[in-house]
Amino acid sequence: MKLVFGIMSAVHSAATVNQLVEALAPHRVVIHHDFHQQPEFVVDQPNAVFVPEPKRTGWAIWGFSEGIFHLLRYCVEQEGCDYFQILSPTCLPIRPVSEFHEAMTKSPADAHADMLDMSQDDDALMNFGYRAFAANESPLFRVLKRCSLHYYGYEWTSRKV
Numbered sequence: 001m002k003l004v005f006g007i008m009s010a011v012h013s014a015a016t017v018n019q020l021v022e023a024l025a026p027h028r029v030v031i032h033h034d035f036h037q038q039p040e041f042v043v044d045q046p047n048a049v050f051v052p053e054p055k056r057t058g059w060a061i062w063g064f065s066e067g068i069f070h071l072l073r074y075c076v077e078q079e080g081c082d083y084f085q086i087l088s089p090t091c092l093p094i095r096p097v098s099e100f101h102e103a104m105t106k107s108p109a110d111a112h113a114d115m116l117d118m119s120q121d122d123d124a125l126m127n128f129g130y131r132a133f134a135a136n137e138s139p140l141f142r143v144l145k146r147c148s149l150h151y152y153g154y155e156w157t158s159r160k161v
Contacts, residue, residue, distance in 0.1 A: 001105045003027050004081035006071045008064070010034040010057045012089035014041050021045040023093055027101070028079055032071040034063075059131050126151040 005024050009017055009031055021029045022045055029048045033041055034057040043050075051074045055067040068086065075084050083104045093100070118125040118132065130144030
């Protein structure tokens, strides 16, 4: 079974993506990188390739979704993969990739997905709701974002690790 990994990239460092690609070797890794956000981005691993003509991405625009479909289409049509696994740049494996490959080879399922019902999880709704349900920088987006900040507390901030 040919396993191909796809990475959606835009703002994470090239060092982070290189580390992930190296950890996934010898499997092929296809990267959809938004060069409008980081034009000097370089991944130099032999098992990596960039999707040609990547889509512009960003929060609360359809470009990210279009980029995912563009990445998937390329992997199916050009890489001839039997199983495609999408990752974010920070999805460093905690177990050997060979175990994942073996598990997917034995799995009878055609697809695997983790999903979260935001209507059933207040933290997920408050964290992602304004980005999922309102146009970027619209009045509704700004109000919902402020509600999110109020929900978590104004002293709450995210940290890059």
